[in-house]
Amino acid sequence: MPSVTRKSQSTRTQRRDDARHRLLGVVEKLLEEGESFTEISVERLVSEAGMSRSTFYVYFEDKGDLLRAWFEDITTELYGAATDWFALDASASQADLRAALDKVVKTYKPHTTLMAATYDAAAYDANVRELVEGMMTTNIAGLRKHIKTGQSGGFVDPALPAAQTAAWLQWMAERGLHQLVRTAGGAELEKLIDAYTGIVWNTLYAPTRK
Template structure:
């Protein structure tokens, strides 16, 4: 039979998840008005989210804690959108890369204010920076595994350094999407997805006599 403590813990986690979604939406609205995350006070965020300052501190130590909680959720979503080519590596299909990049860009668009806040705060908050880099490194590690599998089965050149290539591709995609999403409308997203897909595909699979 479940314990009272266990039931209370589950209810608290559910309530915290609800608070996170309210605060994420509030953050998006306020940053959409031109405010930076650093400029936003806990009082302003809580008020916009329809909760009291006391309620905020019931679930989060501070704004940094809130950011770390939210970015973990968003990166889980980003990872999920990338599984088309991570999980279908044997097909070597350019269309799979395009689908994944389209999903990646759409996820960034959806959470643009959060990603902007994390990039901003990571420059001065070591905990946010560590959390952000840790999540990026997990994507990099998965990409490295993808490349190593391709080398084993012969579709990826044996001379391609897996770790360094994974790092370059991961950070290239993250920086490019973040910067482009800030200055272009969604009308440009398909062109960007196609560009990134070709870069990934040609990096991993193209041979001197076989480029697309």
């Protein structure tokens, strides 16, 4: 028989998740209407969500806490998408790389509006900024490990400095996802993925295929 305490904790978690979903829906709506996250007050959020201010503060410390709860989940999802890329080996073709990067881009694409809000919040919220920087550190470390593995295996250019190359590629991708993918759709999105694939392929893998 489940304990009352465990059931109570489960119910609270569900209520918090429901509140987060409602509030983030409001954030997305307002951002898509042209407002910035910094300008949206808690009062506005709870009003639009049909929620009391007191209920908001039961589950979240502030607007940044609302984003942090979401960001931790989405970064796990995004890193999971990147593992297909990091698992490529000497047998991988450019088409294999494109399929892996397609997964990364299309996992990110539905979340571009809230990612934009997160970057806005990171400018003034140290806790949000720490999460963003942590995400990038993790992504860079994953790619650096892949580059070193590829250099040892003979399928990544051995002349490349692994740490610096990983940092450049990941920061360029972060800006591209935020600035280019956010507004792209259809054929344009596919062209962006083609271009991303070409950059990564020619940087890492092509020199070993000659």
